[in-house]
Amino acid sequence: MDDNVTLETQIKHQGDLVRSLKSQKVDKAMIDAEVSKLLALKARLNPPSDDKRSSPVKKDDRKDNKKFTLKTPKGMRDFESKQMLVREKVFKTISDIFKRHGGLAIDTPVCERKDINHRCILDGLFEVCGVPEEKFRTICSSVDKLDKNTWEEVKQEMVKEKGLSENVADSIGELVKMNGSIELVDRLLAQELGQNKRAAQGLNEIKSLFHYCNLFQIESSISFDLSLARGLDYYTGLIYEVVITDKNVECGSIAAGGRYDNLVGMLAETNNWEVPCVGLSIGIERILTIIEERMSGDDGVGSPTQVLVASIGNELLDERMKILVELWNAKLNAEHIYKKSIKILNNYQYCETNRIPYAVILAEDELKRGMVKIRNIQTRKEV
Numbered sequence: 001m002d003d004n005v006t007l008e009t010q011i012k013h014q015g016d017l018v019r020s021l022k023s024q025k026v027d028k029a030m031i032d033a034e035v036s037k038l039l040a041l042k043a044r045l046n047p048p049s050d051d052k053r054s055s056p057v058k059k060d061d062r063k064d065n066k067k068f069t070l071k072t073p074k075g076m077r078d079f080e081s082k083q084m085l086v087r088e089k090v091f092k093t094i095s096d097i098f099k100r101h102g103g104l105a106i107d108t109p110v111c112e113r114k115d116i117n118h119r120c121i122l123d124g125l126f127e128v129c130g131v132p133e134e135k136f137r138t139i140c141s142s143v144d145k146l147d148k149n150t151w152e153e154v155k156q157e158m159v160k161e162k163g164l165s166e167n168v169a170d171s172i173g174e175l176v177k178m179n180g181s182i183e184l185v186d187r188l189l190a191q192e193l194g195q196n197k198r199a200a201q202g203l204n205e206i207k208s209l210f211h212y213c214n215l216f217q218i219e220s221s222i223s224f225d226l227s228l229a230r231g232l233d234y235y236t237g238l239i240y241e242v243v244i245t246d247k248n249v250e251c252g253s254i255a256a257g258g259r260y261d262n263l264v265g266m267l268a269e270t271n272n273w274e275v276p277c278v279g280l281s282i283g284i285e286r287i288l289t290i291i292e293e294r295m296s297g298d299d300g301v302g303s304p305t306q307v308l309v310a311s312i313g314n315e316l317l318d319e320r321m322k323i324l325v326e327l328w329n330a331k332l333n334a335e336h337i338y339k340k341s342i343k344i345l346n347n348y349q350y351c352e353t354n355r356i357p358y359a360v361i362l363a364e365d366e367l368k369r370g371m372v373k374i375r376n377i378q379t380r381k382e383v
Contacts, residue, residue, distance in 0.1 A: 003203075007041060007044060008215060011038065011041045014034065014037055014038045014041055014282050014357075017034055018031065018179045019266070020036055021034060022265070022266055028272065032306050043186050056163060056174070058138065066157040083288070083292065086288055086292050089291075090284065090287055090291065091284075095283065098266075107132070114223055115179075115223050115225040115228050115241045115242075115253075116206065116209065116222060116223070116225070116238065116239070116240045117224070117225055117226060117228035117238075117239050117240075118202030118203070118205060118206055118237060118239065118331065119202070119203035119235045119236055119237055119238075119239060119258070119259075120198045120199065120201045120202030120205075120225070120237065120239050121198075121199050121203060121206070122136075122140055122143070122202075122229060123136055123198045123199075123202075124193060124196040124197070124200070124201075124202065124224075124252045125172065125175050125176075125193060125196075125198025125226070126139060126140075126172070127198065128171075128196050128199065129168050129171035129175070130165075130167075130274070131168055131189055132173070135162065135163075135164065137153065137233055138159060138162055139162065139164060139172070140229045141229070141304070142154050142158050142162065143172070143176055143227060143229040144228075144230060145157075146176065146227040147227070147252065147253075149312045151176075155169045155170075158172075168211045171333055175193070176226045177226075177227065178226045179223055180223070180224055181210070181222070181224060182219075182222070182224075182244075184211040184224055185203055185207050185210065185224060188333070189203050189204075189207075199357075204240070205237065205238065206224060209222075209238065210222065210224075228240070228241060228256055229231050229255065234260045234262065234263045234266070236259055236260055236262055237259035237261070237376070238259045239258035239259075239260055240257060240258060240271065241253040241256040242254050242255035242256065243257070244290065248382050252286075253283065254286050254287050254290075255279035255280055255282045255283060256280070256281055256283075257279045258278070258279070259276075259277065259278045260278075260279065261274070261275070261276050261277060262274075263277060263383060264277060268300060283329070302363060303354035303355065303356055304333050305333050305334065305356045306332050306333045306334065307327055307332055307333070307334040307335075307356070307357075307358045307359070307360055308334070308335060308336065308337075308347060308350065308351050308355070308356050308358070309327070309334060309335070309359075310336065310337070310342075310344060310347035310360070310361050310362070311361070312344055312362070312363045312364075313341070314340060314341040316363075316364070317340050317363075319362050319364060319367060321336075322362060323362065323372070324336060327360075337350060344361070347359060347361075348375075356377060357377055357378065358374060358375065358376060359374070359375045359377060359379065360373070360375075361374075361375055361382070
């Protein structure tokens with residue numbers, strides 16, 4: 001056991017060394033040599049064994065009689081039928097949006113505003129304000145907290161915990177409090193920030209984005225926010241968060257992401273890979289919770305059923321089932337209550353509770369004439 005602990009420690013240190021060399025973009029031969037050492041250590045920790053591939057040998061036949069209790073794994077939960085309706089609707093919306101723009105699925109609601117910024121703009125902003133370059137990332141992580149903390153709290157963290165001068169922090173504060181549209185981009189390009197090479201690159205890319213959003217007629221849903229930082233180090237360009245503008249909903253962002261062109265190369269065995277990437281993570285549980293809350297009013301969440309087949313009398317179960325088959329063949333969602341006899345008012349109440357718009361009503365006299373009644377549940381009119 002002690003040998004394994006020592007080996008795991010060596011693997012951790014060697015892995016840290018490999019990641020450090022990749023981030024520094026040192027000579028490939030040096031990286032490959034250290035990667036080989038890492039793989040050798042991992043092989044020593046988990047040597048291949050024929051015993052592991054063979055079937056387990058019973059050591060005690062009494063184990064076969066041991067009681068097994070099925071439990072829900074930790075971190076799992078069950079969803080009720082109405083919650084599943086919400087989930088299916090949200091997942092279908094997300095899937096349809098990606099398919100509409102040529103996206104394909106891999107294994108990994110209508111949003112009201114997307115806040116955008118650019119990592120180059122932040123780097124240029126820090127440079128103009130006088131932040132030492134080695135502090136760019138740590139100051140960036142402080143700025144990232146402005147959506148939850150006040151500027152004074154963030155400033156205190158910069159000055160007292162991270163050693164930034166108060167004057168530099170004040171200069172940052174004047175800029176990161178700005179947000180707006182393409183007019184703000186043009187104004188910053190004409191000021192000192194626009195003279196910085198890094199910031200100018202980011203501002204021009206943001207300007208291009210606004211141009212494309214205008215063509216797609218979604219410019220009004222985009223806000224350029226200089227306080228948006230996204231604290232993760234791997235972002236290299238555009239960053240964004242999707243937020244709900246309803247002031248009654250306090251949940252932070254419901255989706256976020258950005259451009260990270262160097263991440264694949266950092267994670268790969270070789271640092272020669274240059275793969276441009278843009279990603280988006282969606283806070284699906286937050287979206288579902290918000291929608292469920294909005295749909296929990298008097299109307300509730302409706303059933304997908306379009307037609308309920310009901311009958312008057314005790315001997316029409318077979319006829320109800322025949323009508324159901326006809327409706328299903330016509331691609332209509334239909335159901336009936338699984339009882340031979342049920343009061344017609346109870347059928348109507350079932351429709352109202354589950355927001356089923358129509359009921360097909362069978363009665364002996366109408367069936368003899370080859371007819372049924374169709375009732376509009378909302379208007380209560382029958383034909």
